[in-house]
Amino acid sequence: MVCHKYGWDENLLVLHLVVDRFNMCSTVFQDILKVLSEDTILAKEFRDQIRCVIGPGRSVRFWLDPWVDSAPLHISFPRMFALSNNKNALISEVGHNQGRKWNWQLEFRRECFGWEKDEEGRFYATVNSYLPSAGRDVILWIGDHKGLFSVKAICEAMELRLLSPLPGVWNIPKRLRKIIPPKISLFLWQAVYNKIAVKSNLVERGMTLENEGRCSLCGLVVESVTHLMLACEQTYPLWYGVLHREGVTWCCPRTVIDLLDEWPELRAKSDTGLWDLIPYSLCWSIWLGRNDLIFQDKEFNLEQIWDLHISRIAWWIKA
Numbered sequence: 001m002v003c004h005k006y007g008w009d010e011n012l013l014v015l016h017l018v019v020d021r022f023n024m025c026s027t028v029f030q031d032i033l034k035v036l037s038e039d040t041i042l043a044k045e046f047r048d049q050i051r052c053v054i055g056p057g058r059s060v061r062f063w064l065d066p067w068v069d070s071a072p073l074h075i076s077f078p079r080m081f082a083l084s085n086n087k088n089a090l091i092s093e094v095g096h097n098q099g100r101k102w103n104w105q106l107e108f109r110r111e112c113f114g115w116e117k118d119e120e121g122r123f124y125a126t127v128n129s130y131l132p133s134a135g136r137d138v139i140l141w142i143g144d145h146k147g148l149f150s151v152k153a154i155c156e157a158m159e160l161r162l163l164s165p166l167p168g169v170w171n172i173p174k175r176l177r178k179i180i181p182p183k184i185s186l187f188l189w190q191a192v193y194n195k196i197a198v199k200s201n202l203v204e205r206g207m208t209l210e211n212e213g214r215c216s217l218c219g220l221v222v223e224s225v226t227h228l229m230l231a232c233e234q235t236y237p238l239w240y241g242v243l244h245r246e247g248v249t250w251c252c253p254r255t256v257i258d259l260l261d262e263w264p265e266l267r268a269k270s271d272t273g274l275w276d277l278i279p280y281s282l283c284w285s286i287w288l289g290r291n292d293l294i295f296q297d298k299e300f301n302l303e304q305i306w307d308l309h310i311s312r313i314a315w316w317i318k319a
């Protein structure tokens with residue numbers, strides 16, 4: 001609709017994102033174009049997935065648009081581009097159908113020197129292998145298998161790019177991200193990286209706490225993430241209960257990340273889908289129980305924590 005209103009070619013709009021050319025449009029539309037032309041990972045992801053299928057080539061630039069490969073020719077063949085006399089040329093301006101053969105009429109400043117011959121050879125091998133299609137020029141967005149841009153597809157691609165695990169880095173497994181509420185995923189991530197506000201962390205930040213920052217539940221040792229979630233005599237029975245039901249003899253791991261690492265291996269009887277959710281729900285239930293004890297003076301009751309943990313898993317599965 002916007003293209004029709006201003007008489008633009010749609011392909012030109014997507015490929016030649018020069019915001020200055022769009023100052024006659026509404027500020028809303030200018031903002032949209034600005035997002036796409038900026039140097040951000042979102043805009044880069046959008047641009048990287050654009051491919052042109054050439055028909056007459058009237059809206060695709062020979063050097064600057066990605067029609068041969070993922071990279072435009074000016075990136076793949078920088079020497080040839082530097083020598084080119086028509087850097088902004090459209091394909092239709094430098095290529096013509098002659099009989100059944102496609103001919104390029106490219107102009108260069110000078111002949112290539114010996115050391116440039118290799119790039120020249122590859123350049124001509126690439127462009128001469130090109131055959132125009134019979135239809136019109138089409139822009140595809142290959143981030144989606146249908147070739148059409150969608151918000152869902154770019155979100156998934158961005159997630160993959162940003163959240164794919166680096167070695168030694170923990171991330172919530174992709175299949176669980178749709179089940180576990182983001183708030184709780186974030187909490188687990190913070191627990192893994194020792195970023196939740198347990199007393200040992202508050203003391204480290206310079207706060208003075210009564211009881212020298214001892215555990216809110218047992219009062220025996222300093223309240224660290226590992227102690228509270230796994231090793232405390234008030235919370236350990238919850239984990240022990242789960243693993244006892246599974247028929248597994250278990251030794252408490254040293255850290256939350258070790259627990260998450262070994263968790264899939266500990267399953268013996270339970271359904272995989274349910275099993276994977278247990279650490280998330282149990283850690284979150286323990287944390288809420290601990291906060292209720294501190295801030296609302298409620299009793300830390302193992303049975304209640306257990307019941308909440310079970311209902312939480314049921315809600316997630318149902319949702």
Ligand SMILES: [Zn+2]
Nearest residue numbers: 215217218232
């Ligand atoms: Zn404790």
